[in-house]
Amino acid sequence: MGSPLYQKVIDTIVARIASGEVLPGGMLPSETQLASETGVSQGTARKALMMLEQHGIVRREQGRGTFVTARTPDSSLFNFFRLRNRNGDVIRPELIDERLLERPATDVERETLQGAPLTVIEINRVRSLQGVASAIETAVVPADLFSGLERRAPLPSALYVLYQQAYGCIVLHADETIIAVPAGPEEAKILGVVEGTPLLQVERLAHDILGRPIERRHSIYRTDRLSYRVTLA
Amino acid sequence: MGSPLYQKVIDTIVARIASGEVLPGGMLPSETQLASETGVSQGTARKALMMLEQHGIVRREQGRGTFVTARTPDSSLFNFFRLRNRNGDVIRPELIDERLLERPATDVERETLQGAPLTVIEINRVRSLQGVASAIETAVVPADLFSGLERRAPLPSALYVLYQQAYGCIVLHADETIIAVPAGPEEAKILGVVEGTPLLQVERLAHDILGRPIERRHSIYRTDRLSYRVTLA
Structure with a gap:
């Protein structure tokens, strides 16, 4: 069962939240950084962040970055x-x-x-x-x-x-x-x-x-x- | 049992939300308007709005106004x-x-x-x-x-x-x-x-x-x- 590429980015971010590496309120790496770390395109990284935002897990603030909103x-x-x-x-x-x-x-x-x-x-x-x-x-x-x-x-x-x-x-x-x-x-x-x-x-x-x-x-x-x-x- | 003055402002706002007169996302009157409508000081109107904000009923946005956040x-x-x-x-x-x-x-x-x-x-x-x-x-x-x-x-x-x-x-x-x-x-x-x-x-x-x-x-x-x-x- 192949999973879409953005799933890899989502899993990476969720694992960091789950491990406590990124706390609620904490900032995530930029789209460019995430793309480079996980070997996907910047568009795919953006799609992953949009999906996480739709699930209420992160909040993106124009010009500031992406922040974890998930409760601890x-x-x-x-x-x-x-x-x-x-x-x-x-x-x-x-x-x-x-x-x-x-x-x-x-x-x-x-x-x-x-x-x-x-x-x-x-x-x-x-x-x-x-x-x-x-x-x-x-x-x-x-x-x-x-x-x-x-x-x-x-x-x-x-x-x-x-x-x-x-x-x-x-x-x-x-x-x-x-x-x-x-x-x-x-x-x-x-x-x-x-x-x-x-x-x-x-x-x-x-x-x-x-x-x-x-x-x-x-x-x-x-x-x-x-x-x-x-x-x- | 006397209720504090700000309660009058709160009741007025809640009644408007309850009646559907102000919908979620809708803007409330300014502090000055609320104070004049309900016959209290502007400080009292501000206190009422702060309490409603603490309860998650309204959201105040700097320079824009106060908006209803309560779910319908x-x-x-x-x-x-x-x-x-x-x-x-x-x-x-x-x-x-x-x-x-x-x-x-x-x-x-x-x-x-x-x-x-x-x-x-x-x-x-x-x-x-x-x-x-x-x-x-x-x-x-x-x-x-x-x-x-x-x-x-x-x-x-x-x-x-x-x-x-x-x-x-x-x-x-x-x-x-x-x-x-x-x-x-x-x-x-x-x-x-x-x-x-x-x-x-x-x-x-x-x-x-x-x-x-x-x-x-x-x-x-x-x-x-x-x-x-x-x-x-």
Whole structure:
């Protein structure tokens, strides 16, 4: 699968933002410099900067240069700390179990994930809150985009930080579909509740800074001890 | 409760935005004009514009004037259309029952709603999807901010449009706390499910364009036929 030339320039810039080499507010090299560094024409470098500007990642100021506008990874990740205790405080349940598995993609995964992957990596995790298993999370990513991920186990608690630092994928946007479901036999066993107990199910499709759908996540929460917080603005 | 003088200028401007008299991108009168129209000093008018700028409602451009940056009510309201059917399409369940009630505020309402109201108006609504009762919503607003609301029944389906058009309150921000709950006897009866059926409970605190907490809303959804969609960016 050949990618257009401007993609090379975009990837170079995104990698610098992801690595922290260029901070929000920082200035990028000029079109001429970018073109020379990445071996493309100045027109191609310009096209890359225009696309990054359309995605809200950079801002070009006439006569001054191009500046990074993307939020820092920390502030963007902060939006994803959605679990709260009864007092409304942010909580980060402890990881108590993790299993990684490489497997063929399902039809839905092939249709919705970046690059129509044939193979995906599935990350199964259980988290506990004050010693009580409270969340079952299954994240699925394209195997080719996250090559070697299974060899990095145990993974850090915050997967998006890993995606960013090891693969240059900055998650900035996600769509979630939320419903209430009764605990099935397996979930009831893991979470220590009786079958049929109401649980919160969150299905998330996360997009990276370039708008590519890079992760599907299916999460199940016991909400007798925690709640899910959403802020709309 | 006396409000500061600049509040009068803010209210005047917000009312114009809410009514559509000034559109996003449109220019506001100068400080001198605003001061003369509202009977305050130029310094007070400047303070009001600075506060509106801090809230992201206007943008002041040196030597050019002050421009409205607030999103149009339509685009902001669109964010609140959160209910989807199984295909992911936006749905707007039909209103099948509405009851309004003026009553004393609870302690929590007095502590969290604008102006620490002694009295609130409670709007109870039931919505159905294709003939099946699917949502029970209870909205609570301060009685003094929404004076005469109970005489406007039946209310339009979208309350935020009413808040905006009749009271100049533009809802732009909301915090939601989401959990799964078992259907109690009353909910089971209204929604036609057996007691204990998992339901989605959404508690929302909505803020207006000035950051004032103007509505508490408690919603219960049957999610066997619909889902709750959240977009994070």
